[in-house]
Amino acid sequence: MFTRLFANLLAGLLAALGGAVPAQAMPSTFSQVVGNALLCRSHLDNRYFHDYLSTAFGPAYKREGGAWWFRVDASLWGADVKEVMVSDDTSELVFIGALTDSTPEELEGALRTASSTPFRAADGSPFPVRVSRLGSTIAYMNDKSKIYCAKFKSLPAR
Template identity: 40%
Template sequence: MTLSLTAPFAIAQGSTFSTTVGTAVLCLDDVEPGFFRNYMTAIKPAYKQEQGAYWFKASAEMYGAAVTEVFVSDESSAHRFIGVLTSLPPDQLAEAVNKAAPAGTGFRKDNPNDKYSTYTSLSGSVIAFQGKNGKMYCRRDRMLK
């Protein structure tokens, strides 16, 4: 019985990666680390846990950019976040996402005079350097208990 319920879910995950992960990374959806950790673990287990996040290898496309890794905040972080590492540098990543993402999520360079400036969208998503490539993420503060 369990197999019949989980098999369609696994297939759906592969076909909805861009929508499920992408809308959260663009800060257009709720950033719930537990959900995304479970979602990614169902595809492939995390290969490391460091820097306040679980890290997952990925081989997917999201808004015209090849995604190589996904990171999701763990319980040690003061923030809730989800992000992706891509094979594109930040300027090309911003251009690709601006062309392919839902309307209203355009990225602008924070400091046009700085070669290494971050890009920010109106929804609060950020594109920054990760080595020579770009990372895109959404970060929210955790609620105080």
């Protein structure tokens, strides 16, 4: 009884202080739902992805840079995924992105093996952005990589 009370008190205190709350387990549909969206293979609807991630992993831990940020404990194409971000309504684009623990070269190789999706360097720089035919983008995020799909918002219905 005391241990459970202490654990609940500690979890509440961490949440109140903005501490890290552990991510929930990856749902069985994560690869299809989030993976296909990151590869620009599905329709992007930020409300849908926000609801999906909130249900699967709990509420977003921050809202920054025009996006809701979710901590996840997941894997895509053999790469560990630690965070997923989904555009909020302040952004001019609708997007979904993920931060992985692999370098862009490692992620590109894993994607080529797992999904047969080719990426090409957008320029000749030492740290080039890589883009697929459908518009999925792999970019450096310090020594890790970020993969995202971004599209312009549709015109409002009349």
